[in-house]
Amino acid sequence: MFFECTKKLATVLKIQLTDSTPLRREPLYEWHANLFIFNRRKGVIMMNNQTRYCVVMYGLKAEHFKKFVQLAFAAIEQTFLAEGFSKKAVAQYIKQCREVVFTKTHDRSVISQMNDMLFLASHWLEENLPVTEICMVDLNKSLGEVPVRSLKYAYPIDYLRQAMNDIDDQEAIP
Numbered sequence: 001m002f003f004e005c006t007k008k009l010a011t012v013l014k015i016q017l018t019d020s021t022p023l024r025r026e027p028l029y030e031w032h033a034n035l036f037i038f039n040r041r042k043g044v045i046m047m048n049n050q051t052r053y054c055v056v057m058y059g060l061k062a063e064h065f066k067k068f069v070q071l072a073f074a075a076i077e078q079t080f081l082a083e084g085f086s087k088k089a090v091a092q093y094i095k096q097c098r099e100v101v102f103t104k105t106h107d108r109s110v111i112s113q114m115n116d117m118l119f120l121a122s123h124w125l126e127e128n129l130p131v132t133e134i135c136m137v138d139l140n141k142s143l144g145e146v147p148v149r150s151l152k153y154a155y156p157i158d159y160l161r162q163a164m165n166d167i168d169d170q171e172a173i174p
Contacts, residue, residue, distance in 0.1 A: 001097035002030040003072070004105045009035040009044065012065055017104045028163050029097055031055075032110045033072075036118055038125055045121065046072065047114040049107065051159035052151055054117045054143040055079050056136040058125065064134065069100050075135040080164070082137045083144070083157065089168040109150055117143050 010017050012035055027050035036043050043058035055075050057064075064071055073094055080090045105111055124139050125131070144157035151159060 001100050003046075003069075003100060003102050004030060004032045004049075004107075004110075005102055006032075006034045006105055006111075009033055010102070012042070013068055013102075014065075015102050017102055019104060031072075032105055032107070032114055034111070034114055034118070036122075038122055039129065044068075044072075045114055045118050046076075047110055047117065048156075048160070049110055051156050051163055052110070052113055052148045053156040053160040054114070054121075054140060056121055056139050056143070057134050058131060058136055059134055071134065073097065078135050079137055079140045080160075083141060083160070085161075085164045086168055089164045092167050092170075093164070113148055113150060117146065120146060 005013070005015075005017060007017075028048065030049040031046045032049065033044055033046045036045060038058070041058065042060045043056060044060065046055045046057075047053070055072075057071065057075050060071075076097075077090055077094055080093070081087065120143060121136075121139055124142060125136075128139075141157075144160065145155055147153040148156055
């Protein structure tokens with residue numbers, strides 16, 4: 001799995017980003033990630049490169065950033081299960097993601113769309129404060145139903161649903 005981080009997020013995570021671009025890319029296992037601050041609290045928005053589905057974590061503190069990978073996996077898993085995907089497909093997806101590499105962002109269109117989603121997320125957060133959970137499942141589900149231009153104005157949840165069904169079907173084949 002590739003986390004393509006912005007410089008702001010890399011600074012908070014205290015990591016060095018590599019310039020390495022893999023020879024074989026699997027966009028379903030690549031996520032752009034950006035740090036944001038809303039109402040004096042830190043959050044991270046992650047957008048999947050293939051489906052443009054977003055996962056938002058909010059209210060992160062210094063100790064959360066020390067275990068960012070585990071927190072990100074938990075947020076992805078929690079959101080995918082809340083979307084109604086089978087436990088087998090979600091487990092298979094997470095299993096494929098176990099090796100994590102942090103790289104620099106490379107796709108400006110994903111960053112632009114992620115910023116658009118962040119704008120919508122800030123309005124949602126403003127209406128729903130205070131929040132107690134780090135993983136914003138309801139917000140993630142709402143953002144999955146926002147049409148995205150690069151997907152020809154389709155919904156990210158539809159692309160994610162197709163990808164997860166493909167994972168479920170692959171596991172069923174002996």
